[in-house]
Each structure stands twice: as structure tokens, then as C-alpha cells.
Amino acid sequence: MRVISADSSAALLDAKFTPLRIVASASVLVNPPYREPHSRLAKPIFEEAANGYEVIVHEAELCRDLLEKVKADVVHIDLSLGAVPLEEFSPIQLSNIKISGRAKQHLLTILPKLRKIAGEIRRKHGLEALAIGKESIPVRIAELTAGAEAILYACAKAVDEKETLLLGLPSKCQSMIAGSKVYLYSLMAAEHDVRGFAEDVNGILNKVNIVEMLNPVARGFRVLRIAPKA
Amino acid sequence: MRVISADSSAALLDAKFTPLRIVASASVLVNPPYREPHSRLAKPIFEEAANGYEVIVHEAELCRDLLEKVKADVVHIDLSLGAVPLEEFSPIQLSNIKISGRAKQHLLTILPKLRKIAGEIRRKHGLEALAIGKESIPVRIAELTAGAEAILYACAKAVDEKETLLLGLPSKCQSMIAGSKVYLYSLMAAEHDVRGFAEDVNGILNKVNIVEMLNPVARGFRVLRIAPKA
Amino acid sequence: MRVISADSSAALLDAKFTPLRIVASASVLVNPPYREPHSRLAKPIFEEAANGYEVIVHEAELCRDLLEKVKADVVHIDLSLGAVPLEEFSPIQLSNIKISGRAKQHLLTILPKLRKIAGEIRRKHGLEALAIGKESIPVRIAELTAGAEAILYACAKAVDEKETLLLGLPSKCQSMIAGSKVYLYSLMAAEHDVRGFAEDVNGILNKVNIVEMLNPVARGFRVLRIAPKA
Numbered sequence: 161m162r163v164i165s166a167d168s169s170a171a172l173l174d175a176k177f178t179p180l181r182i183v184a185s186a187s188v189l190v191n192p193p194y195r196e197p198h199s200r201l202a203k204p205i206f207e208e209a210a211n212g213y214e215v216i217v218h219e220a221e222l223c224r225d226l227l228e229k230v231k232a233d234v235v236h237i238d239l240s241l242g243a244v245p246l247e248e249f250s251p252i253q254l255s256n257i258k259i260s261g262r263a264k265q266h267l268l269t270i271l272p273k274l275r276k277i278a279g280e281i282r283r284k285h286g287l288e289a290l291a292i293g294k295e296s297i298p299v300r301i302a303e304l305t306a307g308a309e310a311i312l313y314a315c316a317k318a319v320d321e322k323e324t325l326l327l328g329l330p331s332k333c334q335s336m337i338a339g340s341k342v343y344l345y346s347l348m349a350a351e352h353d354v355r356g357f358a359e360d361v362n363g364i365l366n367k368v369n370i371v372e373m374l375n376p377v378a379r380g381f382r383v384l385r386i387a388p389k390a
Numbered sequence: 391m392r393v394i395s396a397d398s399s400a401a402l403l404d405a406k407f408t409p410l411r412i413v414a415s416a417s418v419l420v421n422p423p424y425r426e427p428h429s430r431l432a433k434p435i436f437e438e439a440a441n442g443y444e445v446i447v448h449e450a451e452l453c454r455d456l457l458e459k460v461k462a463d464v465v466h467i468d469l470s471l472g473a474v475p476l477e478e479f480s481p482i483q484l485s486n487i488k489i490s491g492r493a494k495q496h497l498l499t500i501l502p503k504l505r506k507i508a509g510e511i512r513r514k515h516g517l518e519a520l521a522i523g524k525e526s527i528p529v530r531i532a533e534l535t536a537g538a539e540a541i542l543y544a545c546a547k548a549v550d551e552k553e554t555l556l557l558g559l560p561s562k563c564q565s566m567i568a569g570s571k572v573y574l575y576s577l578m579a580a581e582h583d584v585r586g587f588a589e590d591v592n593g594i595l596n597k598v599n600i601v602e603m604l605n606p607v608a609r610g611f612r613v614l615r616i617a618p619k620a
Numbered sequence: 621m622r623v624i625s626a627d628s629s630a631a632l633l634d635a636k637f638t639p640l641r642i643v644a645s646a647s648v649l650v651n652p653p654y655r656e657p658h659s660r661l662a663k664p665i666f667e668e669a670a671n672g673y674e675v676i677v678h679e680a681e682l683c684r685d686l687l688e689k690v691k692a693d694v695v696h697i698d699l700s701l702g703a704v705p706l707e708e709f710s711p712i713q714l715s716n717i718k719i720s721g722r723a724k725q726h727l728l729t730i731l732p733k734l735r736k737i738a739g740e741i742r743r744k745h746g747l748e749a750l751a752i753g754k755e756s757i758p759v760r761i762a763e764l765t766a767g768a769e770a771i772l773y774a775c776a777k778a779v780d781e782k783e784t785l786l787l788g789l790p791s792k793c794q795s796m797i798a799g800s801k802v803y804l805y806s807l808m809a810a811e812h813d814v815r816g817f818a819e820d821v822n823g824i825l826n827k828v829n830i831v832e833m834l835n836p837v838a839r840g841f842r843v844l845r846i847a848p849k850a
Contacts, residue, residue, distance in 0.1 A: 377757075
């Protein structure tokens with residue numbers, strides 16, 4: 161089963177470790193044994209952290225775009241709604257799901273766009289887009305891939321703006337640089353062999369100093385302090 | 391404190407990773423330092439995944455059967471009801487416990503049988519059977535032991551039926567073959583030294599090829615693809 | 621950001637692994653990268669396990685005392701109330717928070733004392749005391765530090781009273797002795813590099829035998845069996 165999925169992750173933080181902007185989105189193709197991305201598509205977003213729901217629409221678009229390049233059997237969207245097909249998901253079903261009223265309101269706003277993209281994916285590629293969210297390993301691999309790309313985007317921003325940045329990584333993961341690749345390894349239990357990565361084609365990693373620390377006010381999250389080299 | 395416990399685990403999956411049948415039950419005796427089984431009793435069950443509650447009765451029977459062979463101080467049943475003694479557990483108490491209505495209905499059905507077995511265990515061995523469930527390390531060791539046995543049962547089935555099978559392992563664990571033993575190691579946080587195992591007395595492991603992968607639609611679960619050798 | 625925090629942890633257990641008394645409290649100063657204590661202050665408490673809430677007041681006092689010796693930017697109290705400043709926390713706000721009625725009652729009892737200490741800390745040092753609890757890595761480091769000190773206190777008690785003790789460690793951690801230090805390493809996912817420690821200035825570790833086991837009735841908890849050497 162070949163799975164295409166997408167997620168957005170990593171956030172610029174202020175000095176008190178409060179998230180300001182989500183940095184990157186990525187879609188991935190994940191094949192068995194489902195440990196890392198086979199193909200990837202990423203973009204910087206620097207979206208306000210409060211607009212978390214809007215980015216899901218862009219993630220669905222990134223899935224659709226990746227399907228133009230590679231084949232898959234199913235699409236996993238980062239919405240935890242019991243793995244129902246998005247296209248069949250109606251506002252009535254939403255009322256039966258246990259999420260907060262505010263989350264429901266946000267979902268209602270983006271649902272028409274999501275169903276439209278799900279319809280395009282079905283008509284053009286014959287695939288279902290499932291709202292599977294946190295139960296999906298490909299969604300996790302997309303999250304780690306977006307996070308790895310976010311490190312490169314944040315490094316570029318630090319160099320461009322000659323400024324030190326704090327980058328909050330996705331939940332329970334750790335970065336490792338090897339050659340021209342930056343890997344993001346999951347630190348979740350039973351995910352020790354799950355990772356995402358990004359390729360530093362512009363050599364930006366050579367222009368910064370990176371220090372890892374734990375986020376003191378958010379258990380399970382690590383932070384990179386990225387400073388441009390003098 | 392010597393603990394006897396039992397659990398059922400591992401499931402045959404279809405091509406979409408949906409559980410079809412629970413494969414094995416096992417009872418174990420666990421002694422300090424509570425890291426692996428000291429004595430074991432297992433059987434293949436291949437029970438429909440939907441009948442999850444029925445298997446608890448058979449698990450209690452396996453505890454009773456193991457008590458014919460080894461001594462213990464207490465019995466742990468895989469029911470998370472606050473570690474109350476099963477024999478004293480009444481339908482009225484059940485109404486005070488926070489579980490879903492459907493789970494309550496299932497429990498009510500099996501409760502008379504469970505209390506009967508608990509009564510036998512108390513009269514014959516003077517031991518209490520506690521409904522402790524997920525708080526118990528011996529229950530976890532029983533789960534890992536049943537999972538290790540399930541690997542052998544599934545291998546035998548694949549060879550007998552000349553068919554490739556997908557076996558879903560218990561939550562957060564990983565198999566390792568060493569000599570004639572198949573171990574199932576916990577991957578849960580703080581359980582790095584907890585494991586179950588089974589003995590391949592029939593040399594069935596030599597007749598199959600096993601590939602491990604992550605379950606793409608169930609975070610934390612691994613899957614073995616078991617194929618008979620040509 | 622320099623953080624001062626405090627916690628109490630580790631418990632003497634009876635033969636059935638039921639907690640009897642909480643052993644130690646510790647306050648810590650934690651600096652970036654937030655992996656271990658920079659400065660420490662500890663005391664034995666041997667408080668009844670049922671009085672869990674009373675110890676929070678003493679923890680706040682230990683934070684205040686540590687502030688007499690070292691500088692910090694913020695204080696983290698082990699109360700999970702959404703990181704609100706304790707001094708501003710009113711009984712009315714408490715009614716809006718989702719905790720059990722009994723927990724609320726306990727909190728109401730200690731709130732005046734906590735607010736008094738928070739006021740002293742603000743006036744004297746200009747710092748806020750936040751009720752951040754389980755989201756705080758410094759609170760976790762305080763928990764591990766108190767646990768490491770508790771090992772030494774329990775060893776001294778075992779030697780003094782010529783009695784074997786069972787000491788329940790904090791959740792998901794493991795002790796390691798190196799030279800005259802006893803370390804308590806976190807075993808939580810993504811906390812593999814987080815630890816507390818205590819210094820065995822009296823050489824008490826040479827006078828006991830310590831065996832580690834898992835707590836069979838509390839998943840994720842380890843237990844030390846501490847026996848005085850003959």
C-alpha cells in the first residue's frame with residue numbers, strides 16, 4: 161500500500177518559547193516498510209501559528225501536487241476524524257464527532273475546500289483521501305519531513321536577516337545532520353526507526369551555528385537556536 | 391510477590407491492515423524483577439477480532455491451568471477495573487465504573503463466568519484474581535508472550551496454507567529471533583527491559599521469510615509479513 | 621531563560637507496592653539546554669502519601685530558599701493550571717478549571733499559602749511563580765533530583781533501622797550510580813538526555829545493596845529494594 165500524506169510543522173518561537181509562525185508544509189509518498197519518505201514536496205509557509213486549520217487546505221493541495229509526479233494507493237490527510245473519506249464527510253457527520261465547538265467551526269470553514277480537492281484526487285487518480293490524522297504513520301513522516309525542511313528554511317531566514325532564531329521542532333523528535341542532509345528522527349516510543357529528511361542543496365547549513373535544547377515550557381518538544389556565523 | 395497473569399494478542403490483518411482474528415492467548419508466571427515470564431502456557435485461538443471480550447474468560451482459564459503447575463501469590467486479569475478482586479465484583483459496582491455502555495454490556499455477559507473461575511482459584515489455591523488490566527506489568531508480559539507465540543502459530547499457518555500473511559503485533563513492541571527462540575521486546579517508554587518469548591520447537595521459523603514493517607494506519611503498531619519459503 | 625522549580629518524589633512502598641510515604645523534596649535551578657539541574661536544594665520529608673497537596677507549599681518554600689542563593693528569570697510550580705501566575709490565581713478562576721472536586725478542595729486549602737509565597741518571590745526578586753506543572757521540563761528535572769536525593773535518604777534509613785526497604789522511583793526513570801553520584805535518568809520518550817542527581821557525601825551507598833525491579837502493579841514505575849549490608 162503506497163500512501164501519500166502531508167503535514168505542516170516546526171514553529172518560530174519568541175524568547176519565552178511561545179510559537180509565532182508555523183514554518184513549513186510537506187507532502188510525502190511513503191512505501192512499505194513505512195519508515196521514511198520515498199518522494200517529497202515541500203514549501204515554506206511562515207503561517208501565523210493561530211491559523212492552524214487553514215494550512216490543512218494547503219497540505220491537501222500538496223498531496224494533489226505530489227500525485228502529479230508519483231503513484232499511490234491512498235491519501236492520508238492530517239485530520240483525526242476516524243479515517244473517514246473526506247469527500248463523503250458532511251457537516252452533519254461533523255456534529256456527531258467529539259471535538260470542541262471551536263474546532264468544529266474551523267473545520268466547517270475549510271470543509272468545502274477540502275472536499276473539492278478530495279473530489280479532484282478521486283476523479284483524476286481514483287484515490288480516496290482519508291481524514292486519518294494522528295493514527296497515520298505517513299502523516300508522522302510528513303510532519304518530520306516538514307520539520308526537516310523547516311530547519312533549512314529557518315537557517316536561510318537567520319542568514320538573510322542576520323538574526324538568531326529559535327525554531328521549535330515537532331513533538332518528540334531530534335535533528336541530525338549527515339553530509340548535505342538534515343534528518344529529523346522520531347523520539348516517540350516504537351518510532352525509533354521513523355524519520356524525515358531534507359536536502360541542503362544551497363549549503364545553508366555551513367552558514368549557521370545550531371544549538372539544540374529542550375523546550376522548558378513544553379514537555380516533549382526540542383528547540384534549535386540558529387545563529388548566522390559571524 | 392509471584393504473579394500469574396494472562397492476555398491475548400497479535401492479529402491477522404487484511405491487505406488494508408484491518409484486524410481479522412486475534413491469534414494467541416498465553417498465561418505467564420512472573421517473578422521479581424518482573425522483566426520476563428518465568429513459566430508460560432499458550433494456545434492458538436484465531437478468534438474473531440470483534441469478540442475481544444469472550445477471550446478474557448479463556449485467559450482466566452489459562453491462569454487457572456497454569457496454577458496447576460506453578461505456585462503464585464496473586465492473579466492479574468486483563469480487565470482495567472481498578473485492581474478490585476473479581477470474585478467480589480458485582481453488577482452494581484460495574485454501574486459505578488466509567489466505561490462505555492457497550493463495554494459494560496459485554497462485561498455483564500462474561501462476569502458470571504469470570505467470577506466462577508475466580509472462585510475456583512480462591513478455593514483451590516487461596517489466591518485473589520484482580521481486575522487490574524493495563525496497570526499490571528505481568529499483564530504486559532503475558533501480552534508479549536502471547537504475541538511471541540502468535541508469531542509461531544502464524545508461521546505454521548502460512549506454511550500449511552502456502553499463503554503470505556500479515557500479522558499485527560501487540561502495541562509498541564518488536565520481535566527478535568535468537569536461536570530457536572522468538573522474543574518480543576517492549577518498545578514502550580521505560581519498558582526497554584521487558585519482554586516475552588516463545589520456543590520454536592518445530593523449527594517453523596526456518597520455513598518462512600519474515601519482513602517487519604510499521605502499520606501505516608495504526609501508530610505504535612508493527613506488522614510482520616510472513617511468507618512461506620519457496 | 622533561567623528557571624527555578626521544585627517537586628517531591630519517590631515513595632516508600634509496602635510489600636504489595638502500595639505507596640506509604642513520599643521521601644524527598646528538591647528545588648532546582650535549570651539553565652539552557654535544560655537537561656539537568658545547575659543548582660540544587662533538597663530535604664527529606666517522609667510525608668504520608670495521602671497528603672500530596674500539602675507538599676506543594678513546601679516545594680514553593682524550597683524555590684524561595686534557592687532564590688536566596690542563585691538568580692533566575694521565572695519560577696515553575698508543580699501545579700498543572702495552564703501556566704497562570706500563582707499570585708493572580710483566585711478561587712473564582714479555580715472554579716473554571718477542569719479538575720476533580722476533591723483536587724479543587726485541596727487546592728483551595730493551600731492556595732492562600734502559595735499566593736503568599738508567590739508574593740514574597742515577586743516583591744523580593746521580581747519573578748513570577750507559574751502554575752505550569754507537567755508541561756515544564758524544569759519540574760521534571762526537580763522530580764528526578766528529588767528522586768535521586770530520595771535514594772540516599774532511603775539508604776540512610778535502611779542502614780539506621782537495619783531494615784530492607786522498597787523505594788518506588790518517580791514515573792519512567794532509572795537510577796545509575798557513578799562515583800559518588802547517584803543519577804536518575806528519565807526514560808520518557810524524548811527525555812533520554814534529561815536527568816537529576818544527588819551527591820553521596822556520606823558514603824552511604826557503600827553500606828547497602830540495591831536491586832532494581834519493575835513495579836508489577838504500576839506500569840512505568842521502577843522500584844529499588846534497598847538492604848543494609850551484613
